[in-house]
Amino acid sequence: MPVETWLYFILGFMIVGSVIALEIRDILSSVVAIGVVGLGVSVAFLFLQAPDLAIVQFLFEIFAMVILIRAFVKKDYHMETPARVHGILVGVSILTLVAVLVASIPVFRLLPAFGEPLMETSRHYVDHGLSDTGAANLVSAVILDYRAYDTLGEVTVLFTAVLGTMTILRIRRAKNGGGKDA
Amino acid sequence: MILYILCFTLFLVGVYGLLTKRDLIKLILSLAIMGYAVNLFLVLFGYRSGAAYPIVTEGAAPGPMVDPLPQALVLTSIVIELGTTALLVALAIRLVEKYKTFDIHKIRRLFG
Known part of the structure; x- marks a missing residue:
């Protein structure tokens, strides 16, 4: 399979993982989901021919998870309080962000295509x-x-x-x- | 181009978390997601199709290599991200100790 196909798969996986990490109520599961996303970044770096970055990202992930779990999960373990934030606010945020995404598509068209860097x-x-x-x-x-x-x-x-x-x-x-x- | 858009979507997921979540830990995780997206975007930008990693091997013919410059700068950025994450976690620990809550809407008096 070409590199692009793998990267589509990994990026889709990372987006799903981030959404799960943000929406799940249990804090420990949330931190673990973020760890999975970070390992996805590490694998993506491997596919992009950046072995040094893959190693550093892997270590970063382990350290970040150790810090977060040590800091929050042991003593102050808690579930996220059910949000009183109104659904309207969330809806407006999502709509705004989707609008930003759609409006930014022409910008990405101006960038050099994937696989052909400028390299000056x-x-x-x-x-x-x-x-x-x-x-x-x-x-x-x-x-x-x-x-x-x-x-x-x-x-x-x-x-x-x-x-x-x-x-x-x-x-x-x-x-x-x-x-x-x- | 679709890869760039997907990467930007990941960034926007982080922004969404920052805008709508109220738990301190969720905010830290949102910042981490945004950092991943930016790092990945920069490295995507330096990829050259069919090229090898930028390490010169002895005896092998020097083929095309991917751009080493974004990789070097992203390496820097990843390390700094770890430092800032640790700083954020320390601040969050202090806030939780003082106010006994993770909910940022209940932390109103930030002046002492």
């Missing part, structure tokens, strides 16, 4: 990557050599996020331990 900057990377950087894997050549400052910025963002998480969680621990009201 990347042509240089593909042609000279090995001789310039000595890295056989061109993705790591781009990350760690051509665009190393981007990676530095990424690490900064990640560090800030981790610092924020640690700070927020430590305030809680200090508050619980000291018994003081913040």
Whole structure:
């Protein structure tokens, strides 16, 4: 089967999985459904010839599920409260989003067709990557050599996020331990 | 083109979750869905039919390769997404501890 057919199948599967994850009442099932969607992304990356991304996405999925389940399912397990949101509001949202989808179809027609990328900057990377950087894997050549400052910025963002998480969680621990009201 | 539209539909499913759901965890999951859709869209954009993964193998004739640039940037984006998800989860834990509810409509007093 051609790649496109597989991708149609995987993307349809992911859309169904996301809708199930959002609509199901049980939070644990919802988190697991999101995990399935993420693994679908990983398989799609494999079909798109991106093995590095597939591995990273797989790890991301596992970490995200561990974080979400550890954080919410153990202590504060709950079912989603039955929504008091009016059906009219939901209907209006869905109609608006469908309208956005239909209105955006001409935009997708302007994009280059699937399977024929522009590759203007990347042509240089593909042609000279090995001789310039000595890295056989061109993705790591781009990350760690051509665009190393981007990676530095990424690490900064990640560090800030981790610092924020640690700070927020430590305030809680200090508050619980000291018994003081913040 | 249909692939792009399907990918955008996935993104819109995430937006729908953000607009209509009231549970904190559902909101975090909606953001995760939107992230998946964007990452997948960028990689779809760099695919070249019949090309191989962008790794030079010794001895083999250099055939056409897929675009390595979106892959490198998406790699960055996936890692950052993990960091932001962890930050969101930490914030949600604090909110739940303070207000004892997951329902964002009941969390009204955000000023202390």
